[in-house]
Amino acid sequence: MIAGDLKSFQVTDADEVFYLPDFVTKEEEEILLRKITESPLPKWKQLSKRRLQIWGGDMTTKRLLIPQPMPDFIGKYPNLIARIRETGAFSASPHSGPNHVILNEYLPGQGIMPHEDGPAYYPTVATLSLGSHALFHYYQYQLSADTENTDDAESGRTIDPQPVLTVLLEPRSLIITRSSLYEAHLHGIDGVTEDTFFAPISSQHGTTPPIANAHMLTGAAERDAVTRGGTLSRGTRYSLTFRDVARVANGARLLQS
Ligand SMILES: O=C(O)CCC(=O)C(=O)O
Numbered sequence: 001m002i003a004g005d006l007k008s009f010q011v012t013d014a015d016e017v018f019y020l021p022d023f024v025t026k027e028e029e030e031i032l033l034r035k036i037t038e039s040p041l042p043k044w045k046q047l048s049k050r051r052l053q054i055w056g057g058d059m060t061t062k063r064l065l066i067p068q069p070m071p072d073f074i075g076k077y078p079n080l081i082a083r084i085r086e087t088g089a090f091s092a093s094p095h096s097g098p099n100h101v102i103l104n105e106y107l108p109g110q111g112i113m114p115h116e117d118g119p120a121y122y123p124t125v126a127t128l129s130l131g132s133h134a135l136f137h138y139y140q141y142q143l144s145a146d147t148e149n150t151d152d153a154e155s156g157r158t159i160d161p162q163p164v165l166t167v168l169l170e171p172r173s174l175i176i177t178r179s180s181l182y183e184a185h186l187h188g189i190d191g192v193t194e195d196t197f198f199a200p201i202s203s204q205h206g207t208t209p210p211i212a213n214a215h216m217l218t219g220a221a222e223r224d225a226v227t228r229g230g231t232l233s234r235g236t237r238y239s240l241t242f243r244d245v246a247r248v249a250n251g252a253r254l255l256q257s
């Protein structure tokens with residue numbers, strides 16, 4: 001892919017969100033899924049509702065990355081880091097590419113509450129989906145206080161429950177989020193076992209928000225469900241979130257301190 005092409009993957013004119021379907025091939029997806037599911041148990045960090053792995057190094061409380069080499073299936077075959085650099089999405093980031101990856105595992109019924117990714121990272125994230133689709137929502141904070149809505153535990157600010165943008169992430173796709181949707185918005189995935197879509201004609205009966213990347217979908221089942229109405233069952237999904245941690249510890253300096 002040529003760096004300048006990124007614009008042709010932009011989901012809407014208004015937002016810096018880019019959807020790249022089929023970013024990895026089926027064969028590459030199989031290799032990645034095998035490597036992930038074969039990884040030894042100690043690699044996993046168990047949270048209350050899902051588990052994850054962190055690659056590229058751990059972060060100190062002062063948001064300093066203590067770098068670790070990437071596993072071969074991220075940095076060599078397939079070389080996902082290089083492929084993401086080639087999109088140009090990180091061209092203005094401190095290291096011109098991602099240096100940190102979080103792998104999340106979601107079983108059917110598991111999701112991630114609306115949240116912000118925080119200031120340790122350069123405000124660009126690229127997310128590769130493997131194994132299953134997900135419906136990904138971007139939210140904004142409520143401008144005026146409304147007691148009916150949920151509060152964000154961390155900021156204490158109220159989140160508008162109506163997403164500002166919803167995209168369907170197909171397996172093997174990459175979604176890139178930059179700028180305002182990264183810095184001033186939240187994102188999340190509902191913990192459901194299936195997603196139901198209503199054909200536009202009957203949309204008044206349904207509650208599904210419009211899918212902003214409907215015109216960019218490449219999977220037959222996904223296109224069908226979104227354009228004609230239907231249900232997509234969630235399988236186990238793995239997401240790899242690629243980011244650039246601005247501050248990286250320098251080995252020599254670490255030894256001196
Ligand atoms: O699984 C995803 O697509 C989102 C993950 C996420 O938001 C995060 O790890 O911060």
Ligand SMILES: [Fe+2]
Nearest residue numbers: 115116117187
């Ligand atoms: Fe996130």
